[in-house]
Amino acid sequence: MLGVRHPLIQAGMVWCTGAELAVAVGRAGGLGTLGAGSMYPDELIHEIQKVKAVWGGPFAVNVPLLYPAVEEHMATIVRERVPVVFTSAGSPRKWTQYLKESGAVVIHVVSSAVFARKAVDAGVDAVVAEGFEAGGHNGREETTTLCLVPEVVDAVDVPVIAAGGLHDARSLLAALALGASGVQMGSRFVMTRENPAHAAFKRRIAEAQAGETRLMLKDVTPVRLLRGEEGGFFDQVAAAEERGDDVNALRSLLGRGRAKQGMRMGDLKEGELEIGQVSALLNDLPGAGELVERIVSEYRAFGTQGMSPGFDWEGLHAPQ
Numbered sequence: 122m123l124g125v126r127h128p129l130i131q132a133g134m135v136w137c138t139g140a141e142l143a144v145a146v147g148r149a150g151g152l153g154t155l156g157a158g159s160m161y162p163d164e165l166i167h168e169i170q171k172v173k174a175v176w177g178g179p180f181a182v183n184v185p186l187l188y189p190a191v192e193e194h195m196a197t198i199v200r201e202r203v204p205v206v207f208t209s210a211g212s213p214r215k216w217t218q219y220l221k222e223s224g225a226v227v228i229h230v231v232s233s234a235v236f237a238r239k240a241v242d243a244g245v246d247a248v249v250a251e252g253f254e255a256g257g258h259n260g261r262e263e264t265t266t267l268c269l270v271p272e273v274v275d276a277v278d279v280p281v282i283a284a285g286g287l288h289d290a291r292s293l294l295a296a297l298a299l300g301a302s303g304v305q306m307g308s309r310f311v312m313t314r315e316n317p318a319h320a321a322f323k324r325r326i327a328e329a330q331a332g333e334t335r336l337m338l339k340d341v342t343p344v345r346l347l348r349g350e351e352g353g354f355f356d357q358v359a360a361a362e363e364r365g366d367d368v369n370a371l372r373s374l375l376g377r378g379r380a381k382q383g384m385r386m387g388d389l390k391e392g393e394l395e396i397g398q399v400s401a402l403l404n405d406l407p408g409a410g411e412l413v414e415r416i417v418s419e420y421r422a423f424g425t426q427g428m429s430p431g432f433d434w435e436g437l438h439a440p441q
């Protein structure tokens with residue numbers, strides 16, 4: 122469906138994607154994604170054209186539907202004939218048919234079987250089932266990937282892509298065993314050389330210990346954050362939530378621009394640091410292509426051909 126050699130997707134992520142990363146993943150046989158959620162309309166056009174100038178294979182754009190530039194982004198996606206589109210954080214009803222008419226494969230990110238069924242009713246080609254462990258914005262249900270993936274697999278008849286807490290060959294094997302057709306990894310790809318995230322953010326991730334991320338701001342938009350410097354944004358949100366501050370107070374504490382400040386500009390105190398629980402396991406910084414190759418070769422070394430029903434590694438060939 123995606124035209125890729127490996128069922129491995131580099132996730133769309135605000136402030137943490139770009140053409141260089143998407144092309145490196147694509148060349149290694151995975152699917153690279155541009156995260157449009159943090160891009161101005163001109164920037165998205167520029168990044169798509171940069172990808173297309175050097176890479177003739179499949180790539181994707183991720184559009185969180187709650188962002189202001191959605192209409193412009195969708196027009197760009199259709200005009201530029203982007204082959205795969207991930208939508209998230211909103212109803213897939215409005216845009217799915219429009220995107221599909223342009224020939225795009227449309228995939229919606231869900232956090233429950235109920236949302237998965239709604240996405241299928243809206244006509245999506247596949248869904249990403251993203252569990253509680255994941256970095257970035259998250260569902261309110263708090264369902265972990267291990268519980269969510271089989272529930273969604275049983276609920277819908279389109280391919281399910283597992284996401285949340287997945288970072289290596291073991292997690293790929295586990296996701297396929299749960300019935301997923303592929304995996305989407307976000308946090309793992311923040312920790313790659315081509316990722317445009319700030320070096321200070323990457324260093325902080327390398328040092329992160331288990332328990333240092335938390336799903337916060339559930340009353341505003343739930344997001345998994347990594348603890349930054351003492352007394353900084355993370356501690357302020359934790360204190361505000363403990364006091365029971367209302368939504369307006371939390372919104373004004375969040376303010377604007379903190380995600381860029383943290384992840385792109387490296388302000389570990391006042392910035393917002395979005396990363397998944399799996400950050401506790403990430404402490405190297407490979408090239409993105411090398412990472413894809415490593416995961417695939419380690420997967421093959423399991424010698425598990427036949428363990429994942431419906432998935433035939435050797436039978437897959439890139440169409441291009």
Ligand SMILES: Cc1cc2nc3c(=O)[nH]c(=O)nc-3n(C[C@H](O)[C@H](O)[C@H](O)COP(=O)(O)O)c2cc1C
Nearest residue numbers: 132134135158209255256257285286306307308397
């Ligand atoms: C820094 C960061 C930013 C993210 N931004 C987006 C986004 O803009 N749109 C989206 O659908 N998901 C976003 N996500 C979620 C990812 O697409 C992906 O589903 C998630 O990272 C998977 O979990 P993992 O981090 O455990 O691999 C983001 C995740 C991270 C870590």
